[in-house]
Amino acid sequence: MAAVTLPPASPTRPRTLVIGSALGTGAVLMFFGALFGLYFSRRADTMAWGSEWFPEGAIQLVPGSMNMATMAVSTVTMAWAVYAVINDDRIHSYLAMFLTAVMGIAMINQTVFYFNDIGLPIDHSEATTFLFVIVGAHMAMVGVGVLWLGLLLLRALGGQDTSRHRDLVSAAALYWYAAVAVYVVIWYGIYIAK
Amino acid sequence: MTMSETAADTTGGAGVVPPTSLEAAVTTTDHLVVGRAWIASGALFLVVSLLAGLLANLERLDLAGVGLFGSADEFFQFWSAHRVGFVLLAVVPVIVGLATAVVPLQVGATSIVFPRAAALGFWTWLLGAVLTVTGFLIDGGLGTPGSGSQRQAVALTLVGLLMVIGGICVASLCIVTTVAAGRPSGMSLDRVPLFSWTLLVAGTIWLATLPVLAANAVLAYVDLRGRPAVGFGAEDAIWEQLSWAFTHPQVYVFALPLLGIAADVIPVAARRRLPSHNALLVVTGLIGVVGFGAYAQPAFDLSTPVMTQALYVVEAFLAVPLVLLVVGALAGTLRRGAGNLGARPPAPVVLAVLSLLLLVAGTVVGAIRAVSPLDLLDRSTTGAQMTFTMGAALVAAMAGTLWWGDRTMGRVAPQGMGLVGGLLATLGVVLVAVPDTLSGFMGLSDFTGADLAAAGDPGGAVGALNAVAVVGSLLLLLGAVGWIATGVRRMKGAEASPDPWGGHTLEWATGPVEVTSERPLLDAMDEVGA
Numbered sequence: 001m002a003a004v005t006l007p008p009a010s011p012t013r014p015r016t017l018v019i020g021s022a023l024g025t026g027a028v029l030m031f032f033g034a035l036f037g038l039y040f041s042r043r044a045d046t047m048a049w050g051s052e053w054f055p056e057g058a059i060q061l062v063p064g065s066m067n068m069a070t071m072a073v074s075t076v077t078m079a080w081a082v083y084a085v086i087n088d089d090r091i092h093s094y095l096a097m098f099l100t101a102v103m104g105i106a107m108i109n110q111t112v113f114y115f116n117d118i119g120l121p122i123d124h125s126e127a128t129t130f131l132f133v134i135v136g137a138h139m140a141m142v143g144v145g146v147l148w149l150g151l152l153l154l155r156a157l158g159g160q161d162t163s164r165h166r167d168l169v170s171a172a173a174l175y176w177y178a179a180v181a182v183y184v185v186i187w188y189g190i191y192i193a194k
Numbered sequence: 195m196t197m198s199e200t201a202a203d204t205t206g207g208a209g210v211v212p213p214t215s216l217e218a219a220v221t222t223t224d225h226l227v228v229g230r231a232w233i234a235s236g237a238l239f240l241v242v243s244l245l246a247g248l249l250a251n252l253e254r255l256d257l258a259g260v261g262l263f264g265s266a267d268e269f270f271q272f273w274s275a276h277r278v279g280f281v282l283l284a285v286v287p288v289i290v291g292l293a294t295a296v297v298p299l300q301v302g303a304t305s306i307v308f309p310r311a312a313a314l315g316f317w318t319w320l321l322g323a324v325l326t327v328t329g330f331l332i333d334g335g336l337g338t339p340g341s342g343s344q345r346q347a348v349a350l351t352l353v354g355l356l357m358v359i360g361g362i363c364v365a366s367l368c369i370v371t372t373v374a375a376g377r378p379s380g381m382s383l384d385r386v387p388l389f390s391w392t393l394l395v396a397g398t399i400w401l402a403t404l405p406v407l408a409a410n411a412v413l414a415y416v417d418l419r420g421r422p423a424v425g426f427g428a429e430d431a432i433w434e435q436l437s438w439a440f441t442h443p444q445v446y447v448f449a450l451p452l453l454g455i456a457a458d459v460i461p462v463a464a465r466r467r468l469p470s471h472n473a474l475l476v477v478t479g480l481i482g483v484v485g486f487g488a489y490a491q492p493a494f495d496l497s498t499p500v501m502t503q504a505l506y507v508v509e510a511f512l513a514v515p516l517v518l519l520v521v522g523a524l525a526g527t528l529r530r531g532a533g534n535l536g537a538r539p540p541a542p543v544v545l546a547v548l549s550l551l552l553l554v555a556g557t558v559v560g561a562i563r564a565v566s567p568l569d570l571l572d573r574s575t576t577g578a579q580m581t582f583t584m585g586a587a588l589v590a591a592m593a594g595t596l597w598w599g600d601r602t603m604g605r606v607a608p609q610g611m612g613l614v615g616g617l618l619a620t621l622g623v624v625l626v627a628v629p630d631t632l633s634g635f636m637g638l639s640d641f642t643g644a645d646l647a648a649a650g651d652p653g654g655a656v657g658a659l660n661a662v663a664v665v666g667s668l669l670l671l672l673g674a675v676g677w678i679a680t681g682v683r684r685m686k687g688a689e690a691s692p693d694p695w696g697g698h699t700l701e702w703a704t705g706p707v708e709v710t711s712e713r714p715l716l717d718a719m720d721e722v723g724a
Contacts, residue, residue: 016307020371027363027401034409126425129417
């Protein structure tokens with residue numbers, strides 16, 4: 001059998017979208033890192049003086065835990081979306097992205113409902129200022145993620161999210177996982193530790 | 195299933211109306227145009243910020259009261275407007291503009307990565323800059339010590355500041371991604387020119403630190419909008435939370451690209467290779483690391499300020515030898531190639547050398563300021579350190595625009611005029627920063643207000659030093675105007691040759707070049723014995 005000279009492998013396409021998204025997500029994480037750093041520092045100072053941080057019974061664990069469960073499940077559907085796109089499984093990628101977006105909307109809906117009912121004005125104390133800023137900023141982060149997923153769904157319907165063009169889905173997944181990671185800290189720092 | 199991606203029709207078919215020049219300017223994604231827009235806008239805001247600085251320095255001539263402004267609060271608004279404007283509306287944007295135009299060419303990318311995002315970053319920053327300046331002008335700003343400002347205007351300033359931060363972050367993201375992922379085959383990261391490398395380091399740290407400033411600003415904004423501000427939004431507390439961005443060590447991160455400008459300009463002019471490109475990559479990276487973490491200074495633990503802790507002091511002292519290492523390497527290159535410079539070295543080389551000297555002065559003042567027994571943290575030495583460091587970055591940016599302007603604008607600039615502007619700016623920086631350093635030792639507060647006790651010894655040398663600083667502010671302003679005039683003259687200049695300096699890096703290439711080292715064009719010249 002005659003030897004066959006294979007053409008050189010095509011150069012690896014730089015994953016600019018994933019790198020750019022990682023940088024952007026890193027910046028967002030630094031934003032939340034600063035808020036959390038200030039939150040825990042001020043909370044420790046306040047409690048060291050024997051003062052209360054949040055008023056007794058003001059923060060309920062159940063709404064926070066429901067949101068945490070919602071966000072946790074959304075990581076599975078997001079990973080499912082990436083897996084489906086890599087395997088050119090169009091139907092499953094639609095379904096997974098749609099479910100992830102729905103869970104993001106549900107999380108925002110639950111948070112808005114709870115904060116309308118919480119009975120703590122934003123200027124009650126430093127703690128409530130932090131509460132509204134951190135939770136509000138996270139809702140905005142999830143909202144951006146939902147919009148991004150909506151864009152991906154439109155692109156997928158147009159046939160653009162395939163295994164050859166999966167970077168946008170991978171980048172969105174990276175951002176979404178970061179949003180979930182931020183919520184883990186919110187869940188612990190605000191709803192559990194109070 | 196067929197793919198639906200289609201190439202945009204760029205042929206301009208029948209019936210297609212060409213965009214007006216305004217439409218073209220607003221909708222362009224050409225990195226050269228966007229870069230020029232950053233530089234031009236930054237130059238205009240530079241004049242605004244320097245005017246504010248001149249007025250604030252004039253006020254200090256009357257240390258016993260507030261003569262020029264209506265109150266100490268108004269004085270504070272101009273004083274803080276100068277710092278915010280000089281850093282975030284002038285020097286950093288000019289560097290970002292230079293990078294947007296030059297970095298893609300340097301690393302061999304076809305364009306900047308995410309060109310639409312790069313344009314979005316500029317327009318977001320511009321709108322934010324306009325809102326910030328408007329906020330200051332309508333009695334807002336970043337709070338005042340006497341809570342005498344208009345709360346709505348302060349809120350507007352904070353929104354403007356947030357947009358400014360957002361714009362710079364988006365632009366930095368595009369630049370950093372271009373260096374990280376836009377390089378062609380052969381252009382490994384250790385072969386990236388030093389200007390692009392310093393932008394990679396600085397841009398990454400900007401992306402890590404400016405969101406912290408944004409978090410501070412959001413907290414202040416939300417609290418301010420509440421009925422009685424409970425802490426962060428109290429008008430006398432806002433500046434305290436944001437001031438870390440305009441002092442040591444954050445200013446080192448803002449000024450870091452100046453080392454890249456000098457390291458790209460000097461070897462070409464001296465016709466010599468740098469002794470160790472890789473070592474400079476490491477050292478400039480370390481300077482970026484040393485500059486990280488400024489945000490921990492004011493707010494995290496008020497009972498034990500970070501500014502008196504060991505890490506802060508070590509960082510301040512580490513910056514000096516690291517910068518000296520880079521300066522030493524460049525000085526050696528300059529000395530070995532002194533014969534190639536001619537009787538009149540090119541203007542960018544002169545300005546690059548001056549910017550290095552100013553940076554050394556800035557790091558030395560930063561180190562002295564961190565010595566706790568000297569008690570200089572709240573003295574005018576703080577402003578002097580910022581003026582030295584950001585002034586160095588400004589002079590380097592002037593050198594950069596003179597150096598790369600022929601390539602990015604295609605027109606020749608009057609280099610002599612640019613040199614005069616740069617020299618005036620350098621002299622201005624020295625005449626502002628040296629007196630402020632000395633006054634700090636004599637007890638002059640960073641912001642004196644109408645408090646005579648904070649004014650050091652008005653009867654002694656402080657008053658005379660403040661008068662010198664006024665002259666310095668004026669010279670700095672004249673230098674900036676001279677630099678802008680050089681840019682305007684360039685627009686009417688003769689057509690530039692593609693490589694006026696005999697450059698070593700890809701932005702000067704006129705055809706395909708194989709990248710075999712950090713200086714591919716020099717390799718090509720060596721090969722043919724040129």
